[in-house]
Amino acid sequence: MSHSKAEARSRSSLFSRHENLTPLSIFVGFILIIVCLQLGSQGIGKYPTFISPVNLLNIMMQVAVPGIVAVGMTLVMLSGGIDLSVGMLASLVSILVSSGISTWGLGVPVSIALGVGAAIVLETTMGFIISRTKVEPFIITLGGMITFQGIALLVSHSREVTMNGELDFLKTNLIKGAKDPVTGLNLTIPPYVLAFFAIILVVGLILAYTKYGRRIYAVGTNPNAAYLAGINVRNMTLSVYAIMGLLVGIGSVLLLARINTGIITLGQNLEIDTIAMVVIGGTALRGGKGSMLGTLIGIFFLGSIGNAMNMLRLPSEVQFVAKGLIVIIAVSAADVSTQVSAFMARRREHALARKAQ
């Protein structure tokens, strides 16, 4: 009996065996809809601009920075935590770095080190509190978010800090002169896009193929069992927030390079966007379930929504509605698909049982 049961379950649907398939198929569906809408409005003969090389590169440039933070958020959420402070922390870092360069005259390398260092120290402090107390990470990082906002406003005297393009080297075009065959526009790949891909690849490999990655999953799935299996749960939690600090630091510097101005609104809604990216990618809020590949899908999915709305000339207000709905659909679809496959498995079991009688 138990034999056939386990077998029936392991033969369950494709979707439950490959957890990234649900978000991926919704994403592909989304792209198809946008492409069809474009074809409908422009006529069949024209190549849909949404999937033109120049637009795809645009999307990459837009998602690179939130993507880097989402990589950190994936680690935090897999370990069973959450971090609401990343947006304001990014604003704070951008203000620190830009002030360092324009106001305090520290020079570019020292300013960057200052900003990234501050991010690591602040995140590690929160991680320390979260791992040593029983207070929910939600509360601690909420407190962190408000605190960082305050510090950022104090440092910048509630003003914006403009730079003279000192960080432009981070957004030089690496493929100067290349033209898009579809639109004839110039193609751009700045270094920060490459940085994003490098980071997600490295962290994704660590997560999937190292002892450290295994421990994150163990801690996120069942901290009690992880502790009894000899894993230092507290230090694992601490380390995840420290890594988050590093990634937010890097992300903020790149964001500052794009915008050229350190300002409190720079990181606004970054925490919302990154959490949305991670959950669209199938990572569970309770920890232990998810993967970097899923997050990659989530990053591009959420990143392309706004872009697609622009292509369809929809007002920006609609984008929020669309983003929100897609988060809800993507996350509940994953659950619906597990429920459906459990139902199918039960039906198969019943059928087997009836046959056996």
Place this chain on the structure above:
Amino acid sequence: MGQILQLRNISKTFPGVKALRGISLDLNEGEVHCLCGENGAGKSTLIKILSGAYQPDEGGEIIFEGRQVTLTPHLAISLGIQTIYQEHIVFNSLSIIENIFAGSEILRGWVLNKREMRRQTEEVLTYLKSDLDPARKMEELSSGEQKLVEIAKGLVFKRRVIILDEPTASFSSSEIENLLSIIQTVKQSGIGFIYISHHLDEVFKIGDRVTVLRDGQKVNAQAIEGLTKSRLIKDMVGRDPSTFYQREKVEIGEPIFEARGVSGKGVRNASLVLRRGEILGLSGMTGSGRSELMNVLFGSSRLDGGEILIHGKPVRNTSPKAGIRNRMCFITEDRQNTGLFLPQTIARNVTTANLVQEKGFVRLPGEDLRVGDEYVKRLNIRTPDARTRVLDLSGGNQQKVVLGKWFHTNGEIFIFDEPTHGIDVGSKQEIYQIMVDLLRQGKAIIMVSSDMPEVISMSDRVLVMRDGAIAAELSGDQITEENILTHSIGDSTI
């Protein structure tokens, strides 16, 4: 005196286990009816049926004041059957009054009639000769005072039956005296009590009648008067030892693990020696400190005093990590919460505990799968391969995954806490065989168990714990149900 409650032919079957078989029981007005039996005899199941949480099997009847009823939790309370569970279910941050009236507040129109609720609470507390301020918060009260509040609740609502499940578990001796005298007062008003306790002293002090359960069957029901403690214990034990599992004995070698005067949370001055090839059984009542001692030995709970020696050398198990490095394995009682990563695959589960000892940073999933498949085959886990999530396995197979996890650390000192808890009979035998195989490889086992036949059939020696200390060591012919139970209960007067 009229009869309040009558149970006729109550049975309860859970998948694979018959928890109760044909129990009959009745309760009169103003009577204290005690229920006795070992851990797992069926006492808890019976009170869950009385409180409406479980439904009895077909054929059982519950008669309340002459009417046959089908109890639900709601109906049980509205009929006046109140169950006071071992763990307090109270609203800690609310006052005594608010706790008593939670869910049944007295109203005047749409607003709370606080004055009336306070008056009734004070009246009952005075009746109980208690000087507690009704406005005090539950969290400020001792566990004895909290029990008193629950009894007060029964009086306020004029309950007919109050069921107390191990009420004195965490009490001081003066609190016990106090509770017993309260029960004696309250029963005068005609309330019937069902009192469950393994403290036979209490049973003899306040009981009018006692019913003994064993393996879900009623052994005896009689008046306390004229009964002796040793007779009661004989009723609680008395299985036929020839029906027990027969285990193969293994040659016992030198001591490999030793605890000297170990103290910690819930453990006082415990000493033990474990030899190669031996199963050391650890018996005792629930709450006697067995699991607590195991946690201290393994390193998952702090060692406050004493020392631990492995192969004669003192070691410090400051964390589970240290315990694992000292070649210890801890198969915990609650495998779902502390032993397994349920949503993960078998492969990941069995390789987790050994991560501490592995060198190198890279872990290939293929390697995990190979190890996982090896244990699926070796432990005969019934599933196609190690890719199956542990969630989808039966209890017995889940326990084998836990074993696999610890075998992979290559430990030699095994702690089994309730190794066959919630496992079907077939898998039980397999797990016993796996334990014997471990002994043959020169390992040693400490086995905590509440399953009396298991303790007797598997152990080479048995330690009995009571109140956080080791009360007795039994070996050879001394290992009998009666001896174990006598030392667990610990009445010197027997």
